[in-house]
Amino acid sequence: MFYIESNRLANTKYFNLPAGNIDENNKIKEEFWYDMRNKKPRLIVTRSDFEVQKAGEFHNQFREFVLGEYRLLYHNNAYRIYIED
16 A cells, blocks of 8 residues: 555565565575665554564564664554654
């Protein structure tokens, strides 16, 4: 929806993770992090439980990245929107 409304493409082909077990696929992880660092999105939208969700190593790294590089712009019971800090 955001991509359609903003007339932009996603910064990475992995914009809808998880696509399987990311912790076991180094190629996807490397490509994802390369894209996130070099084509940083202005907004990131997550589920509402994103900050407290228990998950694997990749999720924990992604959460640290988002909380370190972005600030919470909006949240409700369904999702959270973070904006580049």
